[in-house]
Amino acid sequence: MKSQFTKRNLIWTIVVCVIFSIFQIAISGRMIPNTYQVAIITIGINIILALGLNLIIGFTGQFSLGHAGFMSIGAYSAAIVLAKMPNLTGLFVGMLVGMAITAVVALIVAIPTLRLRGDYLAIATLGFSEVIRIAIQNMEITGGAAGLSNIPKLTTFPLVFVFIVISVIVIHNFIRSSHGRACISVREDEIASESMGINTTKYKTLAFVIGAMLASIAGALYAAYFYVLKPTTFGFMKSIDILVIVVFGGMGSLSGSILAAIVLGIINLTLQSYSEIRMILYALAIIVIMVYRPQGLFGSKEVTDFLPKKWQKKKEVD
Amino acid sequence: MPLLSVKKLTKNFDGLCANSNINMEINEGELVGLIGPNGAGKTTLFNMLTGVYVPSEGSIEFTKDDKPIKLNGIKPYKITALGLARTFQNIRLFKDMTVLENVLIAMNKDVDYGVITALLRLPKYYKSEIAMKKKAMELLTIFHLEDKCEELACNLPYGEQRRLEIARAMAAKPKLLFLDEPAAGMNPQETAELTELIRFIRDEFHISILLIEHDMSLVMNLCERIYVLDYGKIIASGVPEEIKSNKRVIEAYLGEEV
C-alpha cells in the first residue's frame, strides 16, 4: 500500500531542510547583506506567483495576463487586517480573508472569460486585472491612489520559504491527480478532452482559482514586507514580470519556474549597479532569451527528469 | 426500445444545410456503418450525436436504464458520462501525455476522490489511483499497448495511435461507441487486425458501435447494418447485401461502372 511515507519523500524532505538551513544560517549569521535579503524575499514571492501562474498557463493552457490583480487583492486584504491586528495572527487572518475574496473574484472573472481562447482570454484577463486596480485606486478602505503605508514588517525568510514549499506541494499533488490530469488534457486538446467526459469549464475554473489564490498569498507576504502598498505596483507590468518568469522557466515545469525566478532575480540584482541602463539590459535579456530559448529553460520537463535513470521515479503501476 | 434513436435531425451552417431530416436507429449490441462520399455530412452527424454541434432541428434520444434521454443541446462531457464515446477522424490524442495518462483521462468522470483529498494525498487518493491505473493497464493489454504505457502518445506509430484512441474511448465505459474512420491510413494488414479488434470489443464489452469508414471491405465485412449519407440526406439503409445492390447508392457513391 502506498502512502506519503516513502523513501523518496524522505529524501525530498531532507533536501528541502538542507536548502533552508543554508539560507537561514547565512541570513541570521549576517553573511548576506541587507540588499540581498530584500532580493531573496522578492525572489521567494515571485516563485509563489510564478507557480500559480504556471498552473494556469503552463499546465491548463489558459493564457492569463491578470495575475497581478489577484496579488493586489491578497496584498490589500492583508494590509487592512494587519492595521487592526499588527501581528502574525493578523497576517494569517489577512491571508485567509484575501484568499477568500480572491477566490470569489477569480470565479467571477473565470466563468465568463474562460470560454475565450488564447489571445482573447489574455486581453480579457488583462482587462479584469486593470479593473481591479482601478477599483482599488478609487476605494477608501484601500487608501485610494496614495495607497496604504506603515504595514508591519512580519514577512521573514522562513515564512516565505514555508509558503514556497506549500505551493510546490499543492501544485505538484494537484497535477499528479486525476483532476490535474484533466487540466493538462484541456491544454492538450480541449475538444478531445470534453469528448472524454471532462467538464472543461470546471477544470479551467479550478486551475484558475487555485492559481489566483496562490497569487493572493504572495500578495499578503509582499504587503507584510515592504511597508507600503500602491495600486500602481500591481499594474500590467507586474503581470508581465510573472509571465516572463513562467515562460523563461518553461511552461509546465515547476522546477523551471523556481529556477527562472532565481535567475531573473539575480540578473535584476546584478543590474542594480547600472541603474541607468538596467531596464534596457533587462529588456535585451528578455529578447535574447526568447529568441534563443523559446521553450524556456526546462521546456515542460522537471529538474528530476535530468537525474540519472536509476534515481528517477518509476511512474508505472505499483 | 432502440439504444439510440435519431429523428428528423437537421444541421444548418449559415444557410448551408449539412444534414437534413436524418432518421436513424441503433439497437443494443449492433455494429452499424455510416458511409457516404466526402463532404456528405458524416462527421457533422457524429458531432451532433456527441454534442460538439447543437442540432438545428430534430431530436436525438439515448436509452439509459430503459428511459429515453434527450441529447439535444447537452454538453459533450455529459453525453460521454451517459455512455457515448468517440474517436476522431484526425487523431486527437493528448500528444504530450503518456499512453497510460491518455487512458486515465477518460476515467476521470468516475474518479471518487475530491481535490482536497488529492492535495493532501489522503489514503483514498492512493487507493483510487492504484485501482484506476490497474484498470487502465488491463484495457491497454487488450489493445496490445501495455508495453508502451510510458511512451508519449505522439511518439507512437500511426496505427497504434488509432488503437490508443479506441482504447481511450473505451476507458470512458461507453454503451455506444462512435468510430470516425478508424482504418484511415492503415495498410490492409492493419485494417484486418482492426476489423478483428472492433468485433472483439463489441462482443467483449457488449456495446453498440457506429462507425464511419471509407474502406468498403471493412464496412461490408464488419457491419450488420449500413446507413448511406449523400448531400446531407440518408439515401439508403439496410444490410450490406442490400446496400451493395442499391441503385441510388451505386450512383451516388460507388460510381456507375461498379
Next chain:
Amino acid sequence: MTIFLQQLINGLSVGSIFALIALGYTMVYGIIKLINFAHGDIYMLGAYVGFFASTSLGLGFFPTMLLAMVICMVAGVLIEKIAYKPLRHASRITSLITAIGVSLFLEYAMMYFMGPNIRTYPADFFPREVYTFAGLQISNHQILIFVTSILLMIALQLIVKKTKIGKAMRAVSTDPDAAALMGINVNNTISFTFALGSALAGAAGVMIGMYYNSIDPLMGMIPGLKAFIAAVFGGIGIIPGAMLGGEAIGILETLASGYGFSMIKDAVVYLILIVILIIKPSGLLGKNVKEKV
C-alpha cells in the same frame, strides 16, 4: 446635449489617434498573429521624432509628420527583422513576451537618451485656434487630426485593396504557406505590413504631441493598450474594425470623463472590452470561426 456633442467632438479626434495606432495592431495581428506590444512605443518614437524635427530642425507640421512616419517605418521593419522574424514558428506566448521585451527596450532606451521628463513641442509649431459655433468648441488641431487620420486611413484602404502588395498582404494573412506556394514573398510582405503600421503610428505620435503638447518616454504604454483594445473591439485583423473600434473607444473615454467619471474612465474602457469579448469574441465586425472537429 451640448456637453454630449462637445464630448463627441473631442472624442472623435482622440479616437482618430487610437484608430491610427489600432490599425498597426490589427494589421500585424492579422498577418502573423502577434500582439505587437511594442507598437505603442513606435507611436512614442514618432512623437519624439516630431519633437526633434520641430525644435532642432524647425520643420513645419507636414514635413515633421513625414519624417516621423519614415523613421518609424524603418524602426518597425528593423524590429520585425531582428526580434520577431526568428520566432515566427515559436509559440505565440514566446513572441508576445519578445514584443514586451522590445517595448521595454524602446521605452527605457528613450528614457536613457532623452531623460524621463516631459517635453513640449515649440509654441509656433502649429498654433492652436478655437472656433465656436452653436455653443460648441472645435480647434484647428482637432480638425487637422481628424482630416489627416481619415486621409491616411483612406490611403491605407487603397493600398490594401487596390495594389499588388496589398493583395499579397491579404493572401499572407489568410494562409502564409499557401501564399508562399503561390510565389508571394512572405518575408517582404510581413515587413511591408510592419512598415505601414509603424508609419501610421508615427503620424499619430506627431499629432498627439501637437494636441496634448506633452510627450514622455512611457507615453506609449496606455494608448498602446487602448488601441489594442480598440482593435479587438472592432474585430482584430479587420481594417475598418480598427477604425470603428478606435473611434468608439475614444468617444466612450471622453464621454466618461465629460460626465465626471474621469477617475474610472479606464475601467469603463476595460469593462466594455470584456463585455464585447464575452458577447461577441470576434469583435463588432468579426465573423465567428468555429474550430473544425
